[in-house]
Amino acid sequence: MNMDWIWGLVGGLMIGCAAAIYLLGNGRIMGASGIVGGMIDGSASKLMSERAAFLVGLIGMPAVLVATGVVGQTLLTGNVPLILCAGLLVGLGTRIGNGCTSGHGVCGISRLSPRGIVATCVYIGTGALVVALLRHGLGFA
Amino acid sequence: MRHLIALISGALFGAGLLVSGMTNTQKVLGFLDFFGDWDPTLVFVMGGAIVPMAVAWAYTRGRKPLNGDSFPAPADPRLDRSLIVGGVLFGAGWGLVGLCPGPALASLSFGGIGGLGFLLAMLAGMVLAPVARRRLDSIGPSH
Numbered sequence: 001m002n003m004d005w006i007w008g009l010v011g012g013l014m015i016g017c018a019a020a021i022y023l024l025g026n027g028r029i030m031g032a033s034g035i036v037g038g039m040i041d042g043s044a045s046k047l048m049s050e051r052a053a054f055l056v057g058l059i060g061m062p063a064v065l066v067a068t069g070v071v072g073q074t075l076l077t078g079n080v081p082l083i084l085c086a087g088l089l090v091g092l093g094t095r096i097g098n099g100c101t102s103g104h105g106v107c108g109i110s111r112l113s114p115r116g117i118v119a120t121c122v123y124i125g126t127g128a129l130v131v132a133l134l135r136h137g138l139g140f141a
Numbered sequence: 142m143r144h145l146i147a148l149i150s151g152a153l154f155g156a157g158l159l160v161s162g163m164t165n166t167q168k169v170l171g172f173l174d175f176f177g178d179w180d181p182t183l184v185f186v187m188g189g190a191i192v193p194m195a196v197a198w199a200y201t202r203g204r205k206p207l208n209g210d211s212f213p214a215p216a217d218p219r220l221d222r223s224l225i226v227g228g229v230l231f232g233a234g235w236g237l238v239g240l241c242p243g244p245a246l247a248s249l250s251f252g253g254i255g256g257l258g259f260l261l262a263m264l265a266g267m268v269l270a271p272v273a274r275r276r277l278d279s280i281g282p283s284h
Contacts, residue, residue, distance in 0.1 A: 004162060004168070004180075004182045005181065005182055005185045006185075007160055007161060007162055007182075008161045008162060008182040008183065008184075008185035008186045008189065009161075009185040009186070009188070009189040010160055010161070010189070011156075011157045011158065011159070011160035011161020011162065011163065011186055011189070012157065012161055012185055012186035012187060012188060012189025012190040013157075013189040013190070013192070013193060014153055014154075014156055014157030014160060014161075015153075015154055015157035015158065015161065015186065015189070015190040016189060016190035016191060016192060016193035016194045017153060017157075017193045018149075018150045018151070018152075018153035018154035018157060019150070019154070019190065019193070019194045019197070020193045020194055020196070020197035021146060021149060021150045021153065022146065022147065022150040023194070023197050023198075023201070023206070023212065024197055024200065024201070024206060024207060025143075025146035025150070025206060025207045025208060026143055026146050026147060026150075026206060026207070026208050026209060027205075027206030027208070027209035027210070027211060027212050027213065028206075028209075028213065029213055030150060030154065032154075032241075032242035032243035032246060033242040033267070036242060036246065036264070036267065037267040037270070040264055040267055040268060041267060041268055041270065041271055043271075047143075049144060050143050050144055050147045051147070053144040053145075053147040053148040053151065054147040054148065054150060054151035055151060055246065056148060056151065057147070057148045057149065057150065057151025057152030057153075057154070057155060058151035058152070058154055058155040058243070058246050058247055059155065059246055059247065059249050059250065060152065060155070061151070061152035061153075061155040061156045061159075061247075062155045062156065062158070062159045062164065062247045062248065062249075062250060062251070063249070063250030063251075065156060065159055066159075066250060066251045067250075070159065072159060072164060072248065072250075072251040073164070073165045073251075074164055074165060074166055074240075074248045074251065074252045074253070074255075074256055075165055075166050075167040076166050076238060076239070076240065076252060076253070076255045076256055076259070077166070077238050077255070078255065080255070080258060082237055082238060083238055083255050083258050083259050083262070084258055084259070084262040085234070085237065085262075086234040086235075086237035086238040086240065086259060086262070087234065087240075087245075087258065087259040087260065087261070087262025087263040087265075087266065088234070088262045088263070088265060088266040088269075089230050089231065089233050089234025089237070089266065090230075090231055090234035090235060090240065090241060090242065090245070090259075090263050090266065091234075091262065091263035091264060091265060091266020091267040091268075091269075091270065092227075092230050092231075092234075092266040092267070092269060092270050092273055093226075093227045093228065093229070093230030093231025093232070093233070093234060093266075094227065094231050094241075094242055094267070095227070095266070095267050095270030095271070095274070096223050096226055096227035096230060096270050096273055096274050096277065097223060097224050097225075097226065097227015097228045097230070097231055098223070098224065098227065099227075100231060100241050100242045100243070101235075101241045101242075101243060102154070102242075102243050104228075105187060105190075106187070106190045106191060106194055107194060109187075109191055110190075110191040110192075110194035110195040110197075110198055111194075111195075111198045111215070113215065113216060113218070114218045114220065115216050115217075115218065115220060115224055118220050118224065118225075118228075119224055119227070119228045120228075122224075122225055122228030122229060122232060123228045123229075123231045123232035123235060124173070124232065125232065126228065126229045126231075126232025126233050126235075126236065127173045127232040127233070127235045127236035128173045128174075128175050128236065129232075129236070130173075130232070130233050130235075130236030130237055131170055131173040131174050131175075131177075131236045132174070132175070132176050134236070134237070135170075135174060135176075135177055136176055136177060
């Protein structure tokens with residue numbers, strides 16, 4: 001039997017606790033796109049070092065875990081133009097829409113925020129449409 | 142203290158993304174593949190993440206954060222054009238390769254050159270976003 005859902009649940013609880021620590025500790029929303037985006041477009045003159053500390057943890061902890069033998073897989077496609085196009089869309093979209101899976105999805109839905117709920121439905125719906133087109137409509141995996 | 146909390150939160154977030162499988166693009170694309178061999182793992186990740194966060198939001202009532210004066214106020218509930226356009230653009234990019242900002246950062250150490258390329262393109266998109274957003278706002282009233 002496929003036990004991936006248990007790892008999903010355990011990892012999800014860890015993600016939720018991380019967001020709770022950031023909220024109760026520093027009074028801030030844990031949104032990956034907001035934390036990074038605010039640093040690079042100059043809209044976050046304050047709290048730069050706090051954001052940097054968050055990123056050190058976010059990038060560093062998986063690096064440590066993988067170095068100590070935890071399996072880290074991405075299975076990312078090798079299609080470079082597709083990767084670059086996707087990255088550009090994700091960067092644009094998360095900043096224009098003010099959030100991504102962590103900010104709108106985890107922090108917004110848990111607060112029953114109408115914006116978080118609608119944004120999550122929109123990006124999951126669009127993502128599903130794109131996957132349907134790529135995998136089943138246009139015939140390449 | 143603020144920095145220690147940010148570091149711990151980021152580390153736990155990164156570990157959670159790795160453990161849950163969200164740094165694996167095939168699991169994310171499997172979740173988005175509603176018309177194929179659907180993978181429900183992301184439902185458990187989202188469900189597991191929302192529960193502690195809902196408890197945290199309930200706890201914030203009438204209290205202050207450990208560091209700082211106040212908790213974030215609820216956003217204006219109105220749904221504007223940029224929320225929808227942003228969601229569509231993000232969803233399209235997410236569906237193309239299965240990476241969103243958190244996992245793109247968390248997988249930097251093992252995502253190879255493709256992961257780095259995605260991250261750099263994402264940062265470029267973030268730099269361009271304020272320009273795109275001003276264009277969007279200039280079209281007319283957005284509510």
